[in-house]
Amino acid sequence: MKSTKRTVMILIITGIFLITQLNIFADTIKGKVTNSSQTNTSQSNSDQAYINKKPQVVISGEEIKASVEKLMALGIVNGKEDGQYHPEQNITREEFTKIVVEMLGYDDIIGITAKNTKFKDVSSDSWAAPYINIAVNHGIIKGYGDSLFKPDENVTLGQAITIILRGLGYRDEYLYGEWPYNYISKAGQEGILKGINLNYNSVVNRGMVAVIVDRALDMEPVVSSVNGGIKKSDRTLLEITKNIQKLEDVFIIGKVKEDDEDAVKVRLTKDIYYDGKLLEEDEEEIFKIRDISKLDLLIGIKATFLIDDDGYILFQESNTLDLENQTDANMVQNAIIVNDYHEKPIRKIKLSGINKYLDIANDADIYVDGKKIDDKDYGQYLNDEVFGTYTIDGNKITYANLNTWEHDSLLVKEVKAEKKMLECVYTMKDGTKYISFDNLKDSPNIYLIEGQIKRPISFTEILKGDVINITTEDEDTEEASLYVWRDKVTGRFEKILGGINGQNISFTIKGNETKFDIDDNFSYSYDGGKKIVTAKDVSGRILNILTDFYNAQVSVFRNWRNEVVYLESSINLKIDQYGVLMWYDEANERIKIYTQTGSKTTYYFEDADEYSRVKEHIPIGSIIKYSISKSGKLKKFSDNIEDDYIEVNRISKIRAGDNFGTDYAIINGKKYEVDSDTVFFDYTQHNHNKITKISWNKFKEAEVIDDIDVIMDEEGGVLKALYIWNNLEGLQDKTSLGYVIDSYQLGSKRYIELYNHGSEDKLKFELDDESEEICLGGQLVLYQITTSNKLKVSQDEDLQFVAGQIKEIIKNRIQVDDDYYYVHNDTEVYEDDKKVSIDDIDEDALIAMYVEDGDEVKMMTIIDSEYADAFDEGTLKSIDTVGEEGLDIEIHGDIREFTVDSQVQYIFKDGYLPLNTSRKTLTEILESKIGNSEPTVKFLYDEYTDTIYSMIIDMNIN
Structure with a gap:
């Protein structure tokens, strides 16, 4: 027919x-x-x-x-x-x-x-x-x-x-x-x-x-x-030619069955003539589907369907998603709520991927696990524990279809296809969990989540290393869905961030700008995953745990909240390391080495006969080159053992005037290339028990004012190792000016990463033991590098610190409060860890800077925060250091209460509020410095939460 x-x-x-x-x-x-x-x-x-x-x-x-x-x-x-x-x-x-x-x-x-x-x-x-x-x-x-x-x-x-x-x-x-x-x-x-x-x-x-x-x-x-x-x-x-009719802009309610066939229930958003009859706006209709695998039936979106002459949906055209410019009703998929419904601002929600707060419309349809919830239950469900799809109209959420998890963040170790079973790391507990699809009702729908894309996949497409979540069963259909996140990152563990004043802790991988945040349920493993441990009470133990991974090759696996749930390390091979032989242990046939990482480590030999050969040929105090086997033992030295050590009587000289360059050193009148693998030691006490490592930054572009005796090893014109034997004082100390990118902790040691004035490279230093000051990211710092290769915060009488608000910019002249300063070609201006030009500075911006000769700007930082959206000024009346820490500030005669961020920058006229690793909070330190004063303050804050992120205080601290 x-x-x-x-x-x-x-x-x-x-x-x-x-x-x-x-x-x-x-x-x-x-x-x-x-x-x-x-x-x-x-x-x-x-x-x-x-x-x-x-x-x-x-x-x-x-x-x-x-x-x-x-x-x-x-x-x-x-x-x-x-x-x-x-x-x-x-x-x-x-x-x-x-x-x-x-x-x-x-x-x-x-x-x-x-x-x-x-x-x-x-x-x-x-x-x-x-x-x-x-x-x-x-x-x-x-x-x-x-x-x-x-x-x-x-x-x-x-x-x-x-x-x-x-x-x-x-x-x-x-x-x-x-x-x-x-x-x-x-x-x-x-x-x-x-x-x-x-x-x-x-x-x-x-x-x-x-x-x-x-x-x-x-x-x-x-x-x-x-x-x-x-x-x-x-x-x-x-x-005319295909007997195909468009069903435009219908609202998808959900997937259903009609006569045992796949179908979709939709709500019409306007009157439509279909198959000779009028379908009215807001009516609900059901249409069967030719091939459900070819459709993207995302609940809560508007879609346009092509209907064939038998009344089946043949094709789907969905609306375009727009995350930032919500002018019409748009759908946001795979989003999480980043603030609780009860948090400030109350009854407003912010979704991942959208940088603004959203209201819940009065007539909104909010579904959680297939059940529509009342507005009185919003506080119970609308938090960072739900995941799903949202429809947004203007600044209002009009619809949400959300899931909670029956099983959260399982890492797939093995896919057992023949048994239709997944062997998973149970990140909440030590050990393994098996997920059998035979035990899940109606074999769940499986979705791979890739950013805003939610793509259905089959069981056989799940891969080792995927992180999976299984939804709570829908009350009506008794069905569950399995969501897959494929987010593995591999690299060398670099540093730990946070740990001050209760901050969240994260870490970085070398060559990757991402900061990896840690989930509350966090597991880690050694030896390529052979031993798995769950980190109980992560907030209290994470620093010690993560320190074990320092400089190791790791694989990082993240969950639906983009937080690390599993960290797996590979074996770290140490080859051609430089160190100093400290002593022989005759009873146990082992040796102790001062390593190029600054540790004193005892090693056994992989070959039991090697101890006697080494003891016979290499004197204590010698500079040695060695390798570590997979077992953690010393590998065999060269057959010609003299190739693997340097006696301390092999002295070379760096002459006065043979200054260091950015990537070279001049020794005995010859230039040698310096690269990232070159190692440096201070051996000036001629005592192998008192040797220390030094960073290249101690020497880089340094002036040599007197001859320096050194012991060196080179290969093909590349300097491999340099030991300072006499007169490290021949290297002129200098005070440097830098912009701090970040400060962080590795175990008990604290580090600062910065840009030095005149350099495009990121520099990293350990903070000197005697220096109490800790610099936060975004601050300027005057510093020197000590002989132990640590950063020491210092002063320079030729440089003056200035903080305030820009009132006017005329060409290269700026007015800060009531004074004028000049910006030149060598002036460096930073904002959000990036170097910017004078043209990028806005009038009324808050700034901090160092000037020389009274009015010449050397380096400037624009004080800003991605979380702050408002500015104000007033009089600081009181500081609350108990409970929820905060400040009372009088603005235009009214006193307002503000909370403070855990990393708030307090900037005085002559410097930053000094921080240290004591248990004192920022507000306690601030209170001790201000005393009974009521200074004028200018500050940046979040107008919704009244949280202060930066503040300039109109008084001196020193």
Whole structure:
């Protein structure tokens, strides 16, 4: 019955097109056709200007992908031999003809169409012959002169647009101007060429063709000419030729079953005529689905469906997601709530990926685990324990479909496909957990989460190393879903961040800017995962735990909150290390080495006979080169053991004036390259028990004012190791100025990372034991490097600290409060860890800087915070150090209460509030410095939570 109905429809359409396509000229004759006696000169010139634009294609890859998927679902296009569409490739005339014939619904008569063509370059056994005949018979194409079709030539824009519009019923005499400008102009008016700015004779690729054909399907064909004008059909080409109807902007309620078939329930957002009847706005309807695997039925979004003539959904077009510019109702997938509904600001929610607070609409539909919750339960559920999809209209959440977890953050160790079972690391407890799909009701839906994309996958697509969560079962369907996060990062463990004043703790990996935050349920392993340990009470033990991983190769696995739930280490091989032999243990046949990391470590030998050989040849105090085996024991030294040690009588000299460079050292008058593997030691006490390591930064660009005795080892002109034997004082001490990027802790040691003035490199120093001051990120610091290679906060009488608010900027002169300063070419200005120019500084900005000669700015930092969105000033009246720490500030006669961030910067007129590792909080330290004073303060804060992030205090601290 369906075939008969379709054949009748094709015959009717064929008649329409035969009538409207009479006297159509060839689509191209040697690149140009003149086919109209009615030429509008003005329009022709305008069209010519349009055509001759510089070629530029601005169609998005997303639009091309969507068009290709739609045309494939409709059977209009197919993939190449490998099954892929290849939008980047050009398309031939015969390939394009086939697509247009399929678009016009003539595919049903391919089998009964003659294969002999009038073109001598198209043989009767060519696959394209029947398609070309159909196109010629319906006046869509004519070919070239000399009975040629040129099937293998690439299609140009002018040809493609002409064929498409003729297929839609446009006759040459309907269009003003010469070919191809008349057709190009009409296509532009109809929106077919949006985003395609090419010359008419430019070749179009398969991606552009897909977009053009997709747009043509939504146009109404021309059915006749009336009084010199044209009359269009009241139905689209898609409806006429494919019996496909669009169901636009319906709201997806959920997946259901209808007559044991997959279906979707939707709510209409406007009145729609469908299948001859009116479907009214806000009605709920159910539509069956041809192939559910090809649809992205995300609950809570608006979508447009293509419905075939049997009432089945054939294809889905979803709305575009916009995370930052919420002007219309938009859907945000895979989001978490970053603040509790009861936290400040109360009854407002902030979602991951959207940098603003959102209200919950009064009529919002909020579902948790398939159950709609009342507004009185929002505080119970709307927190960082839920995950899901949100619909946002303006600044309001109107819909949310959220999940809680039955099983949270399991790491897949092995996929047992034959048993349909997953062996997982149970990150909440020591040991392993097995997830059997036979024990999960109805085998859960499985989704891979990749940013904003939620993609259904099969069980066999789950991989070792995936982190999975299993949802709480829906009360109505008793179904669960399994969510997969594939977020493994591998690299060398670098440093630990945090640990001051109760801050959250994170760490970094070398070469990766990401800060890896730790989840409350955190497991770690040694030996490539052989031993797994769960970190109980992470906040109290994390520093000691993470210190074990320092400088080791690790794999990091994160969960749905983007926090680390599992850390796995690889074995760290130590090869060609430099150190000093400290002593021999005759009883146990082992030796102690002062290593290049600064530790004193005792080692056994991998080969039991090696101890005697080493003891016979290498004196205590010698500089040695050694390697460690996988077992942690010393590997065998070279057969010629003298190659692996240096006696301390091999003295070289660095002469006065032979200054160090940025990447070289001059020793004995010869220049040696210095790289990241070069190691340095202070051996000036000539005592192997008192040797210390030194950083290259102690020497880099340093001036040598007196001869220095050294012991060295080099290879191929590269300095491998340098031991200072006499007169380290020959290296001139200098006070440096830097911008602090971060301070952090490794075990009991605290480090500072900074940019030094005049350098683009990040420098890292351990804080000197005698220095009590800790510098926070974003601060400026004056410092020296001690002989033990540690940073010591210092002073320089030639540099003055200034903090305040910029009042005016005129060229290179700035006014800060009531004084004027000058910015020059060597002035360095930093904001958010990045160097910026003077042009990037805003008037009224809060700044801190060091100046020399009274008014010349050397280095400046713009005081800012990504969390602060407001500025104010007032009088600091009191400091609350008990309970929720805060400040009482009088502003315009009113006293307001503010809380303070754990890393708030307190900046005085002559320096920063000094911090230390004592148990005192920032507010306690501030109170001890201010006493009974009530200074004027200027500060940056979050206007929703009243949390202060930076403050300048108008008084001296020293």
